[in-house]
Amino acid sequence: xxxxxxxxxxxxxxxxxxxxxxxxxxxxxxxxxxxxxxxxxxxxxxxxxxxxxxxxxxxxxxxxxxxxxxxxxxxxxxxxxxxxxxxxxxxxxxxxxxxxxxxxxxxxxxxxxxxxxxxxxxxxxxxxxxxxxxxxxxxxxxxxxxxxxxxxxxxxxxxxxxxxxxxxxxxxxxxxxxxxxxxxxxxxxxxxxxxxxxxxxxx
Amino acid sequence: xxxxxxxxxxxxxxxxxxxxxxxxxxxxxxxxxxxxxxxxxxxxxxxxxxxxxxxxxxxxxxxxxxxxxxxxxxxxxxxxxxxxxxxxxxxxxxxxxxxxxxxxxxxxxxxxxxxxxxxxxxxxxxxxxxxxxxxxxxxxxxxxxxxxxxxxxxxxxxxxxxxxxxxxxx
Numbered sequence: 001x002x003x004x005x006x007x008x009x010x011x012x013x014x015x016x017x018x019x020x021x022x023x024x025x026x027x028x029x030x031x032x033x034x035x036x037x038x039x040x041x042x043x044x045x046x047x048x049x050x051x052x053x054x055x056x057x058x059x060x061x062x063x064x065x066x067x068x069x070x071x072x073x074x075x076x077x078x079x080x081x082x083x084x085x086x087x088x089x090x091x092x093x094x095x096x097x098x099x100x101x102x103x104x105x106x107x108x109x110x111x112x113x114x115x116x117x118x119x120x121x122x123x124x125x126x127x128x129x130x131x132x133x134x135x136x137x138x139x140x141x142x143x144x145x146x147x148x149x150x151x152x153x154x155x156x157x158x159x160x161x162x163x164x165x166x167x168x169x170x171x172x173x174x175x176x177x178x179x180x181x182x183x184x185x186x187x188x189x190x191x192x193x194x195x196x197x198x199x200x201x202x203x
Numbered sequence: 204x205x206x207x208x209x210x211x212x213x214x215x216x217x218x219x220x221x222x223x224x225x226x227x228x229x230x231x232x233x234x235x236x237x238x239x240x241x242x243x244x245x246x247x248x249x250x251x252x253x254x255x256x257x258x259x260x261x262x263x264x265x266x267x268x269x270x271x272x273x274x275x276x277x278x279x280x281x282x283x284x285x286x287x288x289x290x291x292x293x294x295x296x297x298x299x300x301x302x303x304x305x306x307x308x309x310x311x312x313x314x315x316x317x318x319x320x321x322x323x324x325x326x327x328x329x330x331x332x333x334x335x336x337x338x339x340x341x342x343x344x345x346x347x348x349x350x351x352x353x354x355x356x357x358x359x360x361x362x363x364x365x366x367x368x369x370x371x372x373x
Contacts, residue, residue, distance in 0.1 A: 003228055004227065004228055004229060004230060004231035005228065005229045005230075006229065006230050006231050007231065013270070013274075016230065016276060017274075017276065017279045018279075019229050019230060020230065020276045020277075020279035020280040020283060021279045021280070021282055021283040021286070022283060023222065023225060023226045023229065023230070023234075023280060023283060024234075024279065024280035024281060024282060024283020024284045024285075024286070024287065025283040025284070025286045025287035025290070026222040026225070026283075026287060027219070027222050027223075027226075027234050027280070027283065027284050027287060027336075028283060028284035028285060028286060028287025028288040028289075028290075028291065029287035029288070029290055029291045030215060030218045030219045030222055030287075030291075031219070031284070031287075031288065031291075032287065032288050032290075032291025032292055032295070032297075033209060033210045033215055033218075033291055033295070034209060034210060034212065034215035034216075034219065035209035035210075035215075037288060037291070037292060037297070038303050039303040039304075039317075039372075040303050040304075040305070040372065041209075043365075043371075043372040044372070044373075046361050046362055046365035046372075047365060047369065047372065047373050049373075052209075052212045055212035055213060055216060056212045056213075056215045056216040056219060057216070057335075057339070057340065057343075058216065059212070059213050059215075059216020059217055059219075059220065060216045060217070060219035060220040060223060060340060060344075061220070061339075061340060061343040061344050062216075062220065063216065063217050063219075063220025063221060063223075063224070064220040064221075064223040064224045064227070064340075064344035065343070065344040065345075065346065067220070067221075067224040068224065068227060068344055068345065069346075071228070077227075077228060079345070081231060082227050082231045082232070082345075083231055083232050083233075084345050084347055085233075085332075085333070085337075085338065085341065085342040085345060085347040085349065085350050086332075086347075086349065087347060087348045087349030087350075087352075088332070088349055089349065089352060091330050091331055091332070092331050092332070092338065092349040092350070092352050092353040092356070093352050093353070093356050094330055094331075094356075095327045095328065095329075095330035095331020095332070095338075095353065095356075096327075096331055096338070096352065096353035096354065096355070096356030096357040096360070097327075097356045097357070097359070097360040098323055098324075098326060098327030098330065098331075098360070099323075099324055099327035099328060099331060099334060099335070099353075099357050099360075100356065100357040100358060100359065100360030100361035100362075100363075100364070101320075101323055101327075101360050101361070101364055102320045102321065102322075102323035102324030102325075102327055103320070103324065103335075103357065103361050104320075104360075104361040104364050104365050104368055105316050105319060105320035105323065105364070105368055105371075106316060106317050106318075106319065106320015106321050106323070106324060107303065107316075107317060107320060107371075107372075108317075108320070108321070108324075109236065109324065109334050109335040109336070110236035110237035110240065110324060110328055110334040110335070110336070111234070111235075111236025111237075111284060111334065111335060111336040112236070112335070113236075113321065114236060114281060114284045114285050114288060115284065115285075115287075115288035115291070115292075116288075116303075117285070117288075118285045118286075118288035118289040118292065119288060119289070119291075119292035119297060119298055119299075120292070120298050120299050120300040120301065121301060121302065121303055122300065122301065122302045122314070123302050123303050123304065123313055123314065123317040124303075124317070126314050126317040126318040126321065127317045127318065127320060127321035127324070128240075128321060129318060129321060130317070130318040130319065130320065130321020130322035130323075130324070130325060131237065131240045131321045131322070131324055131325040131328075132240055132243060132244065132325065133318075133321070133322050133325060134321065134322035134323060134324065134325020134326045134327075134329075135237075135240050135241055135243075135244045135325040135326070135328075135329055136244050136247070136248070136325075137322075137325075137326065138261070138325065138326045138329045138330070139241075139244050139245070139248060139259060139261045139262055139329070140248075142259055142260055142261040143260075145261075145330065146260050146261075148330075149261075149330060154348070154349070156347070157347070157348040157349070158345070158346045158347060158348065159346040159347075159348055159351060160346065162348050167346075170346060171346075174346070
């Protein structure tokens, strides 16, 4: 059968919405179990104390990437069949920079703030209120942003195409980058933890 | 810390990766957190002024004769996230009405920053066409060039600003 299922089975709109709820539930459940419903767990990565966020994210990206490219290379589900995110260089650079600021100031990102809200965290609820308000303002003032928003459009560009190498080699490079980064942050974490412990003792 | 312990981060990462892979295999799309808010914005603006909303370049594609702006895959996904979050929190005995903050910040100040950070993120996710889930995670796994640019900018800016807001967290 052709994959994704939505193509191969010709899913109805209702079936697609039901599958979205199920997949979303899995997503929300895992985020909660990962500890991402609490801003302190999320923010501690930026102070070198606990790199849980990076461990979960990089492991997730590697797992999904390996699966995705395995399915592509074996022809089971060609990448051309799924919605590859298009590249808009400057909007993604500026949007990423602002989202990083929102993350360290607000303590959450959009997905984790939903889980925080349903875990009873008041700061999560306020972050959600902010998201809604910010989005409303952006849409209301869209005429001002429209030109920038559609600028530096490159279409669907994958990293291996950009670097002119094979996809298998790029996947391997990303795996090595993830393993190397996680090894490095584990070292940093132990240094920071040791310093904190020494500070505690000297009090 | 009350409730059951959190999962080992590598186990949680593999589980998250498999949820994302399942999403690709079933729907052909990844995950997302901010898209639902944009659809909710569109619904509210449409209720206030249908013509204005249908002519707004940012949201006009959300209005079709068949489905309203809320009857969309990304909105149902977010409803699932809320559901999964509540099931997760209750089953681990972690559900608690509280404000998460560091030891050196007043509650009201933390509330203000949570709202301000949310508002900034609301603008940011629309400029970037996605957030940590919709860009970094989804596009990261696809190896989409722009999503990797997004991921590095996001982590870079959060690290650069961390010192300025340290009193909120540590």
